[in-house]
Amino acid sequence: MDVGTTGVKLAVYDEGLSRIYYERLSVGFEKTAAGYVEQDAAKLAEVVKGFARKAKSMGAKKLGICTYRASVVAWSKEGLPLTNVVTWIDGRGKDVVERLPSYVKVLKRVSGTLAQILSPDSPAVLMRWILDHVEGLREKVERGEAYLWTVDSYILYTLTGRFRSDATNAALTGLVHPKNLEGIDVVFSLLKLPRKAPEVVDNVVEAGSFEGLDVSVVIADQQAASVAVGALSEGIIESVHGTGSFVEQCTGWLAMVGGGLVPLIIVSLDGRRVYGVEGFIRTTGSIVEWLREVGLFSSYEEMEELAARAGRGALIVPAYGGFRCPRAPDVRGLVCGLSLGVRRGEVVAGLAWGVALHIAYIVREIWRRVGASREPLWASGGYSRSDFFLQALADVTGLRVARPVDVESSCRGVAKLLAFADGRISRRELEEPPPTGKVFEPRVEAGEREHLIEKYRELLGVLRRWEKNPFLSGTF
Numbered sequence: 001m002d003v004g005t006t007g008v009k010l011a012v013y014d015e016g017l018s019r020i021y022y023e024r025l026s027v028g029f030e031k032t033a034a035g036y037v038e039q040d041a042a043k044l045a046e047v048v049k050g051f052a053r054k055a056k057s058m059g060a061k062k063l064g065i066c067t068y069r070a071s072v073v074a075w076s077k078e079g080l081p082l083t084n085v086v087t088w089i090d091g092r093g094k095d096v097v098e099r100l101p102s103y104v105k106v107l108k109r110v111s112g113t114l115a116q117i118l119s120p121d122s123p124a125v126l127m128r129w130i131l132d133h134v135e136g137l138r139e140k141v142e143r144g145e146a147y148l149w150t151v152d153s154y155i156l157y158t159l160t161g162r163f164r165s166d167a168t169n170a171a172l173t174g175l176v177h178p179k180n181l182e183g184i185d186v187v188f189s190l191l192k193l194p195r196k197a198p199e200v201v202d203n204v205v206e207a208g209s210f211e212g213l214d215v216s217v218v219i220a221d222q223q224a225a226s227v228a229v230g231a232l233s234e235g236i237i238e239s240v241h242g243t244g245s246f247v248e249q250c251t252g253w254l255a256m257v258g259g260g261l262v263p264l265i266i267v268s269l270d271g272r273r274v275y276g277v278e279g280f281i282r283t284t285g286s287i288v289e290w291l292r293e294v295g296l297f298s299s300y301e302e303m304e305e306l307a308a309r310a311g312r313g314a315l316i317v318p319a320y321g322g323f324r325c326p327r328a329p330d331v332r333g334l335v336c337g338l339s340l341g342v343r344r345g346e347v348v349a350g351l352a353w354g355v356a357l358h359i360a361y362i363v364r365e366i367w368r369r370v371g372a373s374r375e376p377l378w379a380s381g382g383y384s385r386s387d388f389f390l391q392a393l394a395d396v397t398g399l400r401v402a403r404p405v406d407v408e409s410s411c412r413g414v415a416k417l418l419a420f421a422d423g424r425i426s427r428r429e430l431e432e433p434p435p436t437g438k439v440f441e442p443r444v445e446a447g448e449r450e451h452l453i454e455k456y457r458e459l460l461g462v463l464r465r466w467e468k469n470p471f472l473s474g475t476f
Helices: 041-057 093-098 102-110 112-117 123-133 135-142 151-160 187-192 221-228 286-294 300-309 344-370 387-397 409-421 444-466 470-475
Strands: 008-013 017-027 036-041 060-068 072-076 146-149 164-166 199-201 204-210 213-220 236-241 243-248 262-269 272-281 315-317 334-336 374-380 401-404 436-440
Touching: 008 041, 008 409, 017 041, 017 409, 036 041, 041 060, 041 151, 041 213, 060 135, 060 151, 072 123, 072 135, 072 151, 093 123, 102 112, 112 187, 123 135, 123 146, 123 187, 135 146, 146 151, 151 164, 151 204, 151 262, 164 204, 164 213, 187 204, 199 344, 213 221, 213 409, 221 236, 221 262, 221 409, 236 262, 236 344, 236 409, 243 344, 272 344, 286 300, 286 344, 300 344, 300 387, 315 344, 315 444, 344 387, 344 444, 374 387, 387 401, 387 436, 387 444, 401 470
Parallel strands: 060 213, 164 199, 236 374, 374 401
Antiparallel strands: 008 017, 072 146, 204 213, 236 243, 243 272, 262 272, 315 334, 401 436
């Protein structure tokens, strides 16, 4: 089961890891009066339980779950939500960061790691926001009458009644150290959070059961995608293009690299952890949906046809939720290159080029800090179905881009871990790549590629200066 930012997917596999059933239900967002983006926690739990029952009715024996990350929720000891899910994309954490004491802001300036943890989209910061805004919750958490943590822990609790969090999700909260999985006391203290953390467990674990269905795998969704393509050895790189676009490269060691890149645990098995680094764009598929809603196309097929016929005319900078790499949280989306000759196709193609160029920027930052990638760059997720986009991605990264046959990579990664949990595949087989559907070779000459990337860097520099202008950033 893939519990994603906009919906939940159920995939049922046979013993040979062939998918025999697939279904997706949209959960969607709720926008509050303040403009925040939340998700109905009760509805989310209802969908998850319904899918678990459906899987069991089809003969499933074990359940694996991957969840979207960096989003938090509070719930009661009875498993009932006390808040909606506060999502990673709505930016309310900025209120907490701006109100931090001056000495904390000084600490942020001298510690790059602390600056990352105390950023507006950090789960630790979002937890503080919830405690500040839900009356009586702090006292209930301290008494053990309520819980506050990330979505993976909430889903596990609603299914099994156990307060646990998997290593990949817990290490991204800013409250659990990815090296030893112990609590980071200084962050709890600086944010004045109750020391009530869940038990942190491996990704393959006897997590409990739900109505007789054993829960055997829990992992973050992007890390599950890395498992799907076997990105568990140093230098292997993969990308997922769903609601947002995420790039992960396996490092083989815990790399606290800065620059807006996120150190992460890709997988934790039998107490041994595989590490990587990640960069991301918050909005990709969500911009595709926005373009559809404003009438630029009516179907995926039309979108692809329009882009394929268009030339380079417009460019969409996909900063609809700001950027983390480079650090530019208040930058917003931009369409540039407009002229009287630009039509729908150029705008649609401009999104593909914009996402591809920013992914290329992130890839270069990864190379600069942890070393070069090993080809191919695996690409999966909904937007990876676009041949136009993947060709643009190959052209501007200079890497061969491979699309697996099964682009639902998060589900596939969970299925591989379930097979590992059941003893059907070995640790070595987890590293094997998936069947390839199509490979895209770079067609752009190296000189032109470097020119495109350099001009995009210059554009990002302009936008970052714009961001610092209080009139422009506050008005447009």
